[in-house]
Amino acid sequence: MKSAVVVFPGINRERDMARALRLASGREPAMVWHADTALPAGTDLVVIPGGFSYGDYLRCGAIAARAPIMDAVRGFAAKGGLVLAICNGFQIACEAGLLPGVLMRNAQLRFICRDVYLRVERSDTPFTRGYNAGQVIRVPVAHGEGNYIADGETIARLESEGRVLFRYSSPDGMIDPNWNHNGAMNGIAGIINERGNVLGMMPHPENHVEASMGRTDGRGLFAGLLDHFKVAA
Amino acid sequence: MNQTLSVIPNEPAITPELIAQHGLTPEEYGRIVKLLDRTPSFTELGIFSAMWNEHCSYKSSKVHLRTLPTEAPWVIQGPGENAGVIDIGDGLAVVFKMESHNHPSYIEPYQGAATGVGGILRDVFTMGARPIACLNALSFGDPRHPKTRALVAGVVAGIGGYGNSFGVPTVGGEVRFDRRYDGNCLVNAMAVGLAETDKIFYAKATGIGMPIVYLGSKTGRDGIHGATMASAEFGADAEEKRPTVQVGDPFSEKLLLEACLEIMAKGCVIAIQDMGAAGLTCSAVEMGAKGDLGVTLDLDKVPCRETGMSAYEMMLSESQERMLMVLKPDKEKEAEAIFRKWGLDFAVVGETTPSKRFVVRHGGAVVADLPIKELGDEAPVYRRPFTERGKQAEIDPASVKAPVGIAEVLEALIGSPNLCSKRWVWEQYDHVILGNTVQRPGGDAAVIRINDGPKALALTADVTPRYCEADPFEGGKQAVAEAWRNLSVVGAKPLALTDNLNFGNPERPEIMGQFVGCVRGIGAAARALDFPVVSGNVSLYNETNGRAILPTPTIGGVGLIDEFTRSMTLAFKSEGEAILVIGSTRGWLGQSLYLREVCGREEGAPPPVDLVAERRHGDFVRSLIRDGLITAAHDVSDGGLLVALVEMAIASGIGAVLEAPSEVPAHAFWFGEDQARYVVTARNVEPIMERAKAAGVPVTPLGATGGALVSLSGERPVRVADLKQRFEAWLPAYMAGSH
Numbered sequence: 005m006k007s008a009v010v011v012f013p014g015i016n017r018e019r020d021m022a023r024a025l026r027l028a029s030g031r032e033p034a035m036v037w038h039a040d041t042a043l044p045a046g047t048d049l050v051v052i053p054g055g056f057s058y059g060d061y062l063r064c065g066a067i068a069a070r071a072p073i074m075d076a077v078r079g080f081a082a083k084g085g086l087v088l089a090i091c092n093g094f095q096i097a098c099e100a101g102l103l104p105g106v107l108m109r110n111a112q113l114r115f116i117c118r119d120v121y122l123r124v125e126r127s128d129t130p131f132t133r134g135y136n137a138g139q140v141i142r143v144p145v146a147h148g149e150g151n152y153i154a155d156g157e158t159i160a161r162l163e164s165e166g167r168v169l170f171r172y173s174s175p176d177g178m179i180d181p182n183w184n185h186n187g188a189m190n191g192i193a194g195i196i197n198e199r200g201n202v203l204g205m206m207p208h209p210e211n212h213v214e215a216s217m218g219r220t221d222g223r224g225l226f227a228g229l230l231d232h233f234k235v236a237a
Numbered sequence: 238m239n240q241t242l243s244v245i246p247n248e249p250a251i252t253p254e255l256i257a258q259h260g261l262t263p264e265e266y267g268r269i270v271k272l273l274d275r276t277p278s279f280t281e282l283g284i285f286s287a288m289w290n291e292h293c294s295y296k297s298s299k300v301h302l303r304t305l306p307t308e309a310p311w312v313i314q315g316p317g318e319n320a321g322v323i324d325i326g327d328g329l330a331v332v333f334k335m336e337s338h339n340h341p342s343y344i345e346p347y348q349g350a351a352t353g354v355g356g357i358l359r360d361v362f363t364m365g366a367r368p369i370a371c372l373n374a375l376s377f378g379d380p381r382h383p384k385t386r387a388l389v390a391g392v393v394a395g396i397g398g399y400g401n402s403f404g405v406p407t408v409g410g411e412v413r414f415d416r417r418y419d420g421n422c423l424v425n426a427m428a429v430g431l432a433e434t435d436k437i438f439y440a441k442a443t444g445i446g447m448p449i450v451y452l453g454s455k456t457g458r459d460g461i462h463g464a465t466m467a468s469a470e471f472g473a474d475a476e477e478k479r480p481t482v483q484v485g486d487p488f489s490e491k492l493l494l495e496a497c498l499e500i501m502a503k504g505c506v507i508a509i510q511d512m513g514a515a516g517l518t519c520s521a522v523e524m525g526a527k528g529d530l531g532v533t534l535d536l537d538k539v540p541c542r543e544t545g546m547s548a549y550e551m552m553l554s555e556s557q558e559r560m561l562m563v564l565k566p567d568k569e570k571e572a573e574a575i576f577r578k579w580g581l582d583f584a585v586v587g588e589t590t591p592s593k594r595f596v597v598r599h600g601g602a603v604v605a606d607l608p609i610k611e612l613g614d615e616a617p618v619y620r621r622p623f624t625e626r627g628k629q630a631e632i633d634p635a636s637v638k639a640p641v642g643i644a645e646v647l648e649a650l651i652g653s654p655n656l657c658s659k660r661w662v663w664e665q666y667d668h669v670i671l672g673n674t675v676q677r678p679g680g681d682a683a684v685i686r687i688n689d690g691p692k693a694l695a696l697t698a699d700v701t702p703r704y705c706e707a708d709p710f711e712g713g714k715q716a717v718a719e720a721w722r723n724l725s726v727v728g729a730k731p732l733a734l735t736d737n738l739n740f741g742n743p744e745r746p747e748i749m750g751q752f753v754g755c756v757r758g759i760g761a762a763a764r765a766l767d768f769p770v771v772s773g774n775v776s777l778y779n780e781t782n783g784r785a786i787l788p789t790p791t792i793g794g795v796g797l798i799d800e801f802t803r804s805m806t807l808a809f810k811s812e813g814e815a816i817l818v819i820g821s822t823r824g825w826l827g828q829s830l831y832l833r834e835v836c837g838r839e840e841g842a843p844p845p846v847d848l849v850a851e852r853r854h855g856d857f858v859r860s861l862i863r864d865g866l867i868t869a870a871h872d873v874s875d876g877g878l879l880v881a882l883v884e885m886a887i888a889s890g891i892g893a894v895l896e897a898p899s900e901v902p903a904h905a906f907w908f909g910e911d912q913a914r915y916v917v918t919a920r921n922v923e924p925i926m927e928r929a930k931a932a933g934v935p936v937t938p939l940g941a942t943g944g945a946l947v948s949l950s951g952e953r954p955v956r957v958a959d960l961k962q963r964f965e966a967w968l969p970a971y972m973a974g975s976h
Contacts, residue, residue: 013580014488016491020670020671056401211672214672217686
């Protein structure tokens with residue numbers, strides 16, 4: 005699995021992501037600078053990591069969505085290439101038109117960093133094949149603007165097409181407002197595009213991948229991707 | 238010396254009022270005139286005020302700070318640089334410092350706190366270290382004071398807003414409330430970075446004719462006189478000082494970090510100094526003075542945010558996210574390309590000279606020409622008169638027994654502002670970024686893995702201000718001892734500390750007495766515990782209308798763990814384990830939270846700190862952790878033994894059945910704040926008792942873990958779940974405005 009991690013100025017979880025990719029695949033990802041116009045040849049997976057691209061000034065993700073490298077990312081996605089967009093990456097993907105909807109400020113209007121529980125809704129996608137459908141995983145969130153909102157029609161389509169892959173839940177998998185820390189509609193934590201090759205999610209699976217650090221619930225995502233490319237190859 | 242300065246036409250004349258407005262005394266002004274052999278220009282007066290204020294010159298504190306122990310075989314750099322540096326083996330060094338941003342945070346909480354974080358992060362990466370963790374120690378006024386809630390909200394959001402965006406985990410610290418901070422909150426921020434021991438960068442300039450380069454953000458009109466403002470007490474007009482507070486831009490700081498580390502790695506840098514307090518003035522003077530060199534600056538080359546800025550404004554601006562460097566001349570182009578890539582300003586604004594003069598040009602004219610050594614490291618030093626407070630009487634525990642049961646006291650204390658959970662605060666800080674946070678906030682010390690391990694750092698920030706006021710010497714000792722304990726109890730070997738000394742007006746002998754006593758206490762403990770002071774910051778004049786804060790010498794401690802997977806945590810691990818207290822319990826209630834929160838009395842002598850016992854008990858606990866003999870460990874501090882036990886229960890959801898020995902009255906046994914104590918749990922007690930006997934360490938069995946209740950013989954049992962609810966509820970409810 006050859007990964008490329010896109011680095012915009014102000015992105016700050018690119019090292020966390022690089023470590024997770026390295027641990028999963030045994031190879032270093034390419035770090036691609038925002039001002040570049042092409043992805044490395046043979047890229048299997050593009051990752052847009054978390055952080056505060058361009059300081060989150062103007063609107064989260066709005067400036068990064070217009071950076072030179074994003075044309076290449078859009079082209080890559082249009083050809084069916086897999087794009088994993090996490091946290092600020094999710095915001096950027098929405099602003100770039102790769103995913104529908106928008107991430108608003110958290111309902112309590114405060115930044116929140118804590119472990120949350122996610123119910124994995126499907127296991128038949130390249131991003132979630134490392135999990136079982138209905139499995140609950142525990143991963144951290146760290147964001148001030150993760151409250152997913154879209155118009156009613158978009159939400160209805162996302163739901164009917166099974167495009168919600170992760171939902172905030174209780175530890176036993178119940179969808180409950182008390183376990184939805186940011187107020188996202190339908191508890192949405194992660195969605196895919198229509199074609200199923202772009203995943204945007206707010207939580208950080210890349211921070212829970214090492215047994216020695218306590219939790220490994222994020223590993224399934226990376227292991228699943230690796231598996232996907234092995235099978236494809 | 239007598240070089241005539243061209244007179245700038247609109248310069249105000251130097252009057253006694255203008256001198257006073259610059260925070261300079263008539264004597265200090267006399268010294269300036271004597272040094273120059275002429276009247277200073279307006280710009281020069283501004284430069285002197287920036288360099289000679291308390292904040293930059295340490296003029297009241299210097300003679301006392303010199304008494305602190307600063308050396309150990311593992312210390313690479315002690316106080317005097319941007320931050321302290323210690324060797325942790327494997328060719329790696331830890332660079333750290335704590336610094337206050339008290340005055341600005343009171344005036345403008347969000348930006349004041351945010352730029353406090355930004356400033357301390359720059360201090361660390363200026364030395365070539367990548368920041369790996371931040372901590373902060375916050376003191377606020379009485380929760381009922383009308384300003385407190387807004388200050389808490391603003392300060393916490395500001396710290397989070399800066400650190401989260403910059404991308405450093407904020408992993409620990411402390412939050413306290415006391416009416417004595419009603420008019421002056423304290424915001425002490427600590428940053429910790431990692432560098433290679435042979436790639437540490439310093440402020441000392443070397444070489445003549447070397448280019449001095451300005452890097453980072455543009456210079457604006459924000460923060461002018463910030464350092465002077467922070468060197469005076471507040472009156473009724475505190476709010477009017479808002480324009481002296483800088484505005485932070487964490488995005489620029491993140492770019493500055495990456496660009497600085499990149500040009501350092503390329504070997505371009507001779508010397509580097511961040512522009513913090515007193516901006517361009519302080520950084521240029523320090524680089525020259527430390528290298529025994531002169532510096533010439535050409536202000537026409539300084540990147541400015543707005544047109545028409547005067548020399549005075551440029552020299553005193555405290556705009557953030559700026560650096561000054563002396564570059565190797567042959568690397569200038571390479572360095573410039575790196576800065577351009579990161580979209581940052583880069584301008585050669587001066588050069589080093591052999592003259593030991595600080596010369597500033599603007600618009601073709603010389604606007605300042607000053608002796609650099611006297612401005613910098615030879616600034617005035619004061620031996621201010623001080624009076625030390627007499628010892629307080631010891632409190633007889635029997636005389637202060639509240640007419641309520643132990644369970645009621647416990648319920649009240651665990652949900653009180655100072656002991657309750659600070660989750661509401663630390664959840665606003667990203668504490669997991671970088672993927673190395675082994676122990677998150679809420680424990681005794683944060684534990685941060687170094688790179689991919691196996692080593693880790695333990696980090697803590699501690700002080701008990703009410704002890705410091707009652708007995709500055711014992712209070713200073715206690716702050717160091719508690720930091721040392723908090724590192725030991727997670728299994729770390731404490732290596733060094735940074736001190737952030739917050740006090741009132743040093744021109745008052747009783748305040749100066751607090752300062753002197755605390756520094757003596759810090760020195761005594763640091764010596765006894767081999768825990769040297771490698772960096773620090775002094776914040777004086779924390780008073781409003783003559784009312785000073787509690788003396789608050791915050792101690793930031795750093796310790797080393799050899800194997801991060803073996804760090805110890807405070808949560809009970811399973812049912813049926815023995816609970817032991819290490820250290821003696823006399824039931825010391827003087828200055829305890831029991832006395833204050835339950836009896837409404839703030840009096841008596843604070844608990845004495847026996848440094849020999851501290852060391853013996855701490856070393857003992859560390860050896861138990863190393864040899865895998867205990868399953869949980871927790872330091873006993875504010876609130877005493879029962880509060881410590883309940884914190885262990887709450888963290889695990891497991892209860893305990895407890896019994897107190899009969900010699901000490903129950904309320905004093907459970908809530909006394911005797912020092913040098915730890916609570917540990919173990920499956921097998923015998924080997925611990927044998928070792929304790931051999932080491933001369935007192936160990937007392939207290940009972941066993943288990944069940945859903947905390948039960949004390951003869952007292953009403955309390956459900957752990959209820960205690961947890963009280964523990965977690967107070968702060969969110971307070972911030973929501975419900976009490």
